[in-house]
Amino acid sequence: MPIQHLCTIVDKTPLGADTYWMQLECGDMVEQTFQAPGQFIHIACPPHFLRRPISVATCQSDTPDDGVSIVFQVRGEGTRWLAERSEGETLDVLGLLGNGFAMDPVGRYLLAGGGIGVPPLYGCAQYAGGRAVAVLGFRSQAQVIMPQLFADACENVFLCTDDGSLGFHGFVHQKVEEILCKDRDFTAVLACGPKLMLRGVAEVAAKYGLPCQVSMEERMACGVGACLGCAIPMADGTMKHVCKDGPVFDASEVDWNG
């Protein structure tokens, strides 16, 4: 059951030109509402009318206040407003929302992230207790975020760039396939990033017989399943909703042509 809380910003750190790490004090939000890594919070950005959904990178239940960390990129007016906030200011937050990745705490996971889809996988790596291999893709070296955090939280991290300026020159799903050729000992592939990347990763996972969960994005209004705004088409012809049914879906149920 989600709660609304006025959260204090306790840390704001730039991770690059237009990307920020922000840590919030959230009352008992994590204790009350944490289900799994990959949930999101819905942040009011006044005077902009709609809240902005931002994935949780990592969170912890703590005293006196739970901590929720997000990583966001300035993409429009709302995220620009958010980037202009300072430590000590408060944010009106709904959370934790959505389902998150269904994970077995003793499983071993292959994490596949692209761009601003990378941060929620950090929580997955922590949840897996380090039994995770991460493939993280970015447009180029300048956009790479959180490499050291992932290195510390995973068995192995492979960075990919579209232009070859750092690490593997190519797409995330290509590197995922390279890994799965040699090592299929994963409980599942967990992916977050642009839809094209998710589709590529889902195809590779299916080819190697591994379950795959994908975190999806859609323009959202209420955040709690009431308005049916953030619909995505499913393979069976129905619609599901990113905010309430997701954001994480089994890759096999998504209509990738929708």
Added chain:
Amino acid sequence: MAKADLSVTLAGVRLKNPIVPVSGTFGFGEEYGQFFDIERLGAFCAKGLTLRPRVGNPPPRIAETPMGMLNSVGLQNPGVDAFLEREWPRLQGLDLPVIANISGDTPAEYAAMCEKLSGAGVDMIEVNVSCPNVKAGGLAYGTKPELAAEVTKEAKDHAGGTPVMVKLSPNVTDITEIAKAVEGAGADAVSLINTLRGMRIDLNTRRPILKRNTGGMSGPAVLPVALRMVWEVHNAVKLPILGMGGVTNAETAVEMLLAGATAVGMGSALFADPMAAVKTVDGLADWCAAHGTTPKELTGGVLPWA
């Protein structure tokens, strides 16, 4: 300060207070029940139903606008039978009038849904003739007085004793013509305004943000249009009005009452703040107590310049 009597009567149905979350913004009452006791509301309009299930429009369905938003959900719903089977048993037990909202492609579909819903005992039926986001029926019925009257009469004839409220579109030249037509056809109340047709464009792709190009606009930006139309309709017909469009708090709810509304709908305001409706109930109680008045007394109380 004495506690003000906030109760109102809308088409024969008594509401504890005039605040009513509107159709399409409140699901079937379950989601916002996580944030507050929904029995504190005056009533609520359930998500729009059709005779058969509808999958709705492809995404994106949502776009932000200055002080508002566009939606193009397209009446996604499980169908009237699934509503009665899965949702109604839970809703029936609440101390809260439930207004079922229906859309049809033909007058016969409206009739069939009215029979099912009145048979089940819903408190009121809101006949939607104004959805801007579907091809058939919907808005077409709401923009022509004779068609709106035909659908209203068909609904009334098949609703038994259940009050019928007709939801009017603002996307017309003269909303009072439609209001008069549905009054003549026997409607018990009208609700207005549905959303205003609008559009936004992504500069990078040059594509409209909504997959169906246009959608329905709501939010604080539409308040003045809604007030004007409620005022016009209040002056043109005797029917009670559920006034909606851009109400976000007690002050704007009072404006809506003064313009002529008997009850006040709230919708997208809840997306910005899930507590907006209950805060408005509390704020209205304070405002009425401070001004020694009641919602009943405020209805239509605007003092227009001569």
